[in-house]
Amino acid sequence: MPKRVKPTGEENEQESVPCKQAKEELPNTLSVLNFDSPRSFFESLIAPIKVETFFQEFWEQKPLLIQRDDPSLAAYYQSLFSLSDLRSLCSQGLYYGRDVNVCRCIGGKKKVLNKDGKAQFLQLRKDFDQKRATIQFHQPQRFKDELWRIQEKLECYFGSLVGSNVYMTPAGSQGLPPHYDDVEVFILQLEGRKRWRLYSPTVPLAREYSVEPEERIGTPTHDFLLKPGDLLYFPRGTIHQAETPSGLAHSIHLTISTYQNNSWGDYLLDSISGLVFDIAKEDVALRTGMPRRMLMNVETPADVTRKLSGFLRTLADQLEGRKELLSSDMKKDFVMHRLPPFCVGSGAESMNPGGKLPRLNSIVRLQFKDHIVLTVGPDQNQSDEAQQKMVYIYHSLKNERQTHMMGKEVETEIYGLRFPLSYVDALKQIWCGSPVRVKDLKLGTDEEKENLAVSLWTECLVQVL
Template sequence: MPKKGGKNAEMGKETQAQCKRAKLEEAPCSPSVLNFETPDSLFASLISPIKEEEFFREYWEQKPLLVQRDDPLVAAYYLSLFQLAELQELCHQGLCYGRDVNVCRCVKGKKKVFNKGGKVNYMQLKKDFDQKKATIQFHQPQRFKEELWKIQEKLECYFGSLVGSNVYITPQGSQGLPPHYDDVEVFILQLEGEKHWRLYKPTVHLAREYNVESEERIGNPTHEFILKPGDLLYFPRGTIHQADTPLGTSYSTHLTISTYQNNSWADFLLDAIPGLVFDTAKDDVALRKSIPRQLLMQVDAAEWPEKLSSLLRRLAERVEQPRELRASDMRKDFITHRLPPCLRGGSESLGPGGKLPKIDSKIRLQFRDHALLTVEPDQEDAVSTVSPPCLPGVGWGGPGMDLLLREGHCTQLKGLCFSLLSPQTHGLRFPLSHLAALKQIWSSSTVTVKELTLPSDEEKQNLALALWSECLIEVL
């Protein structure tokens, strides 16, 4: 099952920053049944006719949801997202085993892998599919399919968490993976053919890691059904599952969309507490006192729980005080590896254009769903300017913005663009005195340059011009 975030099981974390490769030559997409106007509207249309409130109250992290639609329009749209017939052209674009494609089959409860190594040869892939009844697992298809890119990018805005995807193509009478559970929330979209699913009671609720389970341990399924084109399935992390293509169906194609890997309260606390301890120790002498002599030499430190509890209570009191929280590693990981926005009109749509911002101009932040505001210390004294966005691939570059407000020294507005190898950063730096003005732009739907909270008109115009030159604001 695909993963996104700190540990990407299928492709590695580097794939999250990959920009879209050469686009498939494809027929016009069927009319969308999804509403891309906002992240909220996209998710609502994805799970329709189930309402968002009902979904999060009754199903999210609790139990599976099966939406069987029997709707030709939805089925046609799902079919346009990805088809087996597209694999031949994709192989000509230089797909590689492991990085892009896995070929596998479940044999006697174990996963057997048929990867050859190196580049994928379509004829060999088809041979394994037809003769060995192997499943083709295609990683991160949004790199090649505009509509999938749009779906994932909007879902990342909706959840505030990285989103991954895989396509699974399985021939009839075969099963790709043994019974297992994942550490991600899973949405299944059935694209072609039919798939027979069996779900089982979790042995580990809301699991934090992937694991294969034996048939003997999992017992009888709690849910068993056939997914048909246009159907949607959701199940929480930890849900044991297996799926096969029934006889009579030539093959099945489904899309797996996954999210919320390493995104629990435990992960948040592991990330936040070290900084909290560091900050609190500056003001609280109790945390700066030495640990007892020979404590590190003791096998059993059971005599110290009362002291540890007391210190933890002091940290809890610190959390309850109003304070500026620092940017966490989770937040940095999210903004660095999320998908940039899917832009129409090619790379020129990201170039500065239109009127220059003047003192009376109305401006607004672009790509609001891709902006984060964080404050953290900086050791640099200089104010510096870094290069503007690079645009890797026509229409597929775009900034994910991390507004880093450096305590005491400078403010960095950092836009991100993406390449096939690694993310590259660029941005601007401003004095911390610009914080209030940047927050105005951040929080307002529109704002007039002269209304910005800065001492002089010159500073206001310079701030607006700097942001405009990086394509981070537009002039209305």
């Protein structure tokens, strides 16, 4: 019998079956972006730029400014967050540091003006008006349904976590000094106007903040003035600063960021241990002992380096043609910490199976494919060396939106199922997305076929047609 996974530390896109939504008055401007699928949403977000053009010419390469004189789009952006939203959220309990930061750039340095404990709107507004401070609000998608809707689609599209921050800045003020980030950044201008200055050289595909940006700043290469409805993209490592010009109203912009720790290097670190685990079972050379006292050497001897180089070449040769790599943490980390499917006014408790229980003659189809990962790994319940492989299915259907992108110190749980490796072909039948009759699943017995369908249905991963 399959078992539930206990909590632990470019496929074809398939439109997820939407959740039942509570009745709610939503802005008429919602039609300006296309939420039919992750791809259609991203296409509408960067229109009129074509998706292919964006990834060929701009992604990880250079900034892109998209200016659009579209009143409906500007009104939609303005509906995403405002100072009145901050007022109502403060009444729900926001805290300095965790939820909001108050800061201002003075003399080229960031000055943090946070108080202790709960944030009160009147104090925030006082610092905003009198000290000309910027209010930074962390991860507004935890509270604003439409931002949840946007970022959930982007997480499906990029296959990576997507975070956001709102910056509210008074006229004639600047919140942060020139700096760079280790994420790909999309800026949506919500209210007012903001001047963005981008510098050269960049810190190519930045990963760490090991070099002070001030030491690398050259001359500005781009100077953009954004108005509501405009979108600015720049790659990670781009040194930038933003200010609200004097003589204008305050400005509000939203940063949406993605692709943190999502590089080839990260994937190698994640998968290489599983590859070594697999190949060492077949290659005796990888199981022979290291030279005596090697771990006590200050420097690595040349013959050891040559030996390791040979092992790496063996791994590279063995890697060719493999269809499955054992993923250690990246898949689980993504699924565990991402947003659940968008359901207005609903939480994880709304994810309950509905409709008929699947039987042998039932036809089932995968749903929420963009929120599920399937991976093969060693049996986590076995402690001996002869671990058997299992098929793991992890999903984000029951994740808590309120903890999204709030740090790994927040207690989270991973949801899913595990099956014997013999179930993998049947699962791949379902994963293709086409309807399949339960009795046609590639399993040995009718009992196994029905148990598989019921297990997936119980987790809301398939629907009965």
